[in-house]
Amino acid sequence: MKQTLIRNGTVLDIAADGTTATPIPQQDVLIKGNRIDAIQATGAVDARHFDRVIEANGQLIMPGLINTHAHVPMVLFRGLVEDMPIDRWFNEGIWPLENNLEPEDVYWGTLLGMIEMLESGVTTVADHYFHMHHSVEAIEKIGGRALLGWAIFGSLGQQAVNDTADWVEEINGSGTSRIRAWMAPHAPYTCDDDFLRATAKKANQIGVGLHIHASETKAQTEASLSARGITPIQVLEETGIFDQPTLLAHCCGVNERDIEIIAKYQKHEGGIAHAPKTYLKLGEDIAPVTAFREAGIAVGLATDGAASNNTMDLWEPLRLMSMLQKDRLGAEAMPIPQALHVATRSAAQVVGLADDLGAVEVGRLADLVLVDMSGIHHTPLHQIPASLVYNTRPTDVTTVLVDGDVVVENGRVTAIDRDEVVSQAKARMERLSRNRPDQRIQTYNP
Ligand SMILES: [Zn+2]
The missing domain is CATH 3.20.20.140 (Metal-dependent hydrolases)
Structure with missing residues (x-):
């Protein structure tokens, strides 16, 4: 089974009852297969035992x-x-x-x-x-x-x-x-x-x-x-x-x-x-x-x-x-x-996955996001949860894992050719923008 280590991140712990959100610094998240296997203080594991090591360098690790x-x-x-x-x-x-x-x-x-x-x-x-x-x-x-x-x-x-x-x-x-x-x-x-x-x-x-x-x-x-x-x-x-x-x-x-x-x-x-x-x-x-x-x-x-x-x-x-x-x-x-x-x-x-998603916790699916909170718009970072809600921009996200697989690296999706998708979207613009109200698929009249 594939093993992945996310090293030295700040884990965001959101309480099950929604009353607290606590950043816990200097944590390693260990992933076995598609699930979180352990969360522990940085430095306790030997990185050589892992198929992949992601250096978080203090970034926030939060649930997808x-x-x-x-x-x-x-x-x-x-x-x-x-x-x-x-x-x-x-x-x-x-x-x-x-x-x-x-x-x-x-x-x-x-x-x-x-x-x-x-x-x-x-x-x-x-x-x-x-x-x-x-x-x-x-x-x-x-x-x-x-x-x-x-x-x-x-x-x-x-x-x-x-x-x-x-x-x-x-x-x-x-x-x-x-x-x-x-x-x-x-x-x-x-x-x-x-x-x-x-x-x-x-x-x-x-x-x-x-x-x-x-x-x-x-x-x-x-x-x-x-x-x-x-x-x-x-x-x-x-x-x-x-x-x-x-x-x-x-x-x-x-x-x-x-x-x-x-x-x-x-x-x-x-x-x-x-x-x-x-x-x-x-x-x-x-x-x-x-x-x-x-x-x-x-x-x-x-x-x-x-x-x-x-x-x-x-x-x-x-x-x-x-x-x-x-x-x-x-x-x-x-x-x-x-x-x-x-x-x-x-x-x-x-979405029907209350026990599998939504938290960085042992046993949950490894759908995880690394957020770089070192930008000027987060500085000085007195309160991580406050900055996360009110200051974060989409481009602050650097790394994304789904099912333990890295799907976004350095802020870009890894599995597909982005340029091809963009040119396909542009090629469809003219046809998709033709508007003939007499040919609508339904009529809104509640
Ligand atoms: Zn809708």
């Missing part, structure tokens, strides 16, 4: 960040739909543009998005998109970790439920431990109750969770209440979606009763994905993260797609989440250890 909700190939649409509210963003921008999408775009778009994520310290992504066999191919090639969902709309009918369930079973049975799959109905406003019920039943039969957009805005909740007397969250409860582990994207439009329902069904896997940059850009409601956490709901950070979020790193969402909670509840809300807990341990639970 987890992007709990994305549409990675949408990096190919970034910058095309700006300054629009959600209904126009969908109907005049995104859904017409997605009509241009060809299956191979998903491969190159996923590689492009994965470069940005891995190089900024995001080691796991929960993705929700189309033509996902190309996503699998790209993620395997670049060496990331993912929880994938093949997005389906109610208009596609039962066949889509069966087909995507077959694909989910194929992925989960393939022995590719870095990539797992869940069912992925799009949203209560694009999937009718019978379709949601059928998807929930199928997920139950094959023993997997569901990843779905839910209660994205207060307007969606009001529309659901006036059309049928119940909220989108109650729709998910009634249709049996919550009987399986559920990854809920957004939940910005929830009321107090909705929070109680989500908390009642919170399992060891699943929770809420929080994408504050997207909410701010679309001028939408901000999810009550602090209330979710107080109710016992797991919350993780997310980018959503780059068509709304523009970038794929999680440093910006991390500080936006913190500052938005402070803006609403006062400066004591979302203290630094809690923010880091959301980004790591809590996010691991959201």
